[in-house]
Amino acid sequence: MSIEGAADIGKLSLDSLTVGYKGVPLISDITLSLAKGEVLTLIGPNGSGKSTILKSMTRQLALISGTVYIDSRNMSVLSGKDIATKLAVVLTERIRPELMTCRELVSAGRYPYTGGFGLLTAHDKEIVERSLERVHALDIADKDVTEISDGQRQRILLARAICQEPEIIVLDEPTSFLDIRHKTELLEILSGMAKQGITVVMSLHEIDLAERISDKIVCVKGEHIAGYGTPSEIFTDENISRLYEIERGRFNALIGSVELSAPEGDIRCFVIGGCGKGIPFYRALQKAGIPFAAGIIPENDIDMITASALAGETVVCAPFSAADEHLIEKSERIIDRCEWIVDSGCPAGQYNTAADILREYAKTHGKRVLTALSDVSEIESQG
């Protein structure tokens, strides 16, 4: 079935899809459309239905209602083989085939192209090798699939999908269980594929990485899609906090970092930070469970981002200017309530004269001044 204005509908589109298991709707009204070479990422809490959506759009699950279009053709009328030449998947299901080398596993991707007995031609073999090379896995090609690490397996499964020469690739949590190096490597391969015109749809738990790689984001939560748009539209502190039900301030939209929650209770320590010198202390204090205040930090200083999530109170000054008397006064009142202050060693420069003033103030008022990270345990021991 083709549709008027096919050009507008793009490579892959979902039209008011309702998905769920055994006829019970889980999420409805899913409508979106992707152009050739676009990257779409589904984010959302565990169990929100990301996999259900992916399985439904790859025909692993029957649709409850709505239509999936590939190249503006209704997917439900395409044959299994037609779909296989256009769409490849990387699934979460564990595979443990008996005695199968990685190369054999990758070759399985040629399935839609081979003849009745599945024998590979020279052309097929060349594509298998190219796919292995694409994911940097030539060195493990002859290993048994059960002998390789999680990171290697994920790359081999991706090679298998690449080998299928798809126009669309759908991946369900491809980065789970991978360490940070393998995560970024995998996503870089995907982003390279997208640049070559392959449309990528995946679900990710790493929202920071999702923000960086995607052209479009779908937030999955509840009975409807909770948000659909470009990363800059979706990745606001507010949206993410609502999506994952975390406190405001824990997710930083600017750099995409996530912090643990701030220690609760009365402030016991004042950290004089700035220039990133404060962050190691904030984290150490958070880990030790000691409530603290941070100051005096220029707005959008790197320290500011972490402090706003972890500190009980933060004294902020305008960027590229010295703190005025009012702010110094405010900081001194906080120091009065503390037993300790931390001098993180931020350079004074031309504007940060307040640091010296506060340090002096603390000393003259009998506060104990810490300068090394290891000293944090001293506060902890006096619990």
Added chain:
Amino acid sequence: MTAADTSRRNTMRYCVVFLSFVVLYIAAVLWSIRSGSVSITFGEIINIILTGDETNKVAYNVIWKIRLPRLMLSSLLGGALSLSGYLIQTFFRNPIAGPFVLGISSGAKMFLAIVTIAMNGIFKEMPLSVTVVASFVGSIMSMLLVLLFTGRVKNMSILLVIGIMIGYICSAVTDLLINFAEFTEIVNLTHWSMGSFSAATWQSVKVSCWIILPALIVVFLASKPMTAYALGEGYAQSLGVNIKLFRVLLVITTGVLSACVAAFAGPISFVGIAVPHISRLLLKTNRPILMIPATFIFGAVFCVLCDLGARMLFSPTELSISTVTSMIGAPIVIWLMISRRHKNEY
């Protein structure tokens, strides 16, 4: 090592394995046809087979009416049994599954016992067609029962235990029936339920040929989706395999093959596990296109040799075939379980 080197080395390996299977088969056939209580020289045997020389009437009858059909039947059924084992392993993605372990052979046996007793008044001797159909129905029923449980338990070890229990239940019912059966039936049933190729006739060879060869062709044609199925249903489906159709096809061919064996030789244990396992180890791959012919030929070798053992080890007393196959097969299963546990695969 480049891909071309690996592929050349593998091809070499496959050739060597297949060649040795064929050589082994020829050797087993020669040894088997020469062995027996009547001693006949190779010269005479060749003469009898090629020219149909009937001067030595006893030797002629021994070769044509006893040894040759028995040899043919044990080859065919050995191949069929091993292949059905391989198919079940493919289906459950578990190398320890087999028609005997999952209770499929015992199901066939039970149903056949029921039919034999029920039909006793109608037929003087059970027609082959009834035997085959009865054991096919029995096989499929117990396989469906196992499948019913697979839907509920995802754990493969539990599935195997269930299969073994189904096997015990079927055997118990069979024994119960034998207890209440009449004397003439008992002789047939007990003998048959032990498993043996001794009842081989040219008629049974012909019928099993007609059943096994078409099934073999179907299995060959299904070798491509089998490769994809090994990756799991999700991947197989995404590659364009019609999973439901494929599963039905696999169940029916497995049922046909193991039913044929059960009908003509009774339940034979562990061949369905041991033969595919050894073939896999030698080929170092599980690719269906290679494993299908390999298990079939090696299954023939294995059963011809085991039958030879059953006939000759304590001659003139003949052992049941399962006595011999269990001795070899059961240790292999234990070894498989242990080595797989090692890899933390359960």
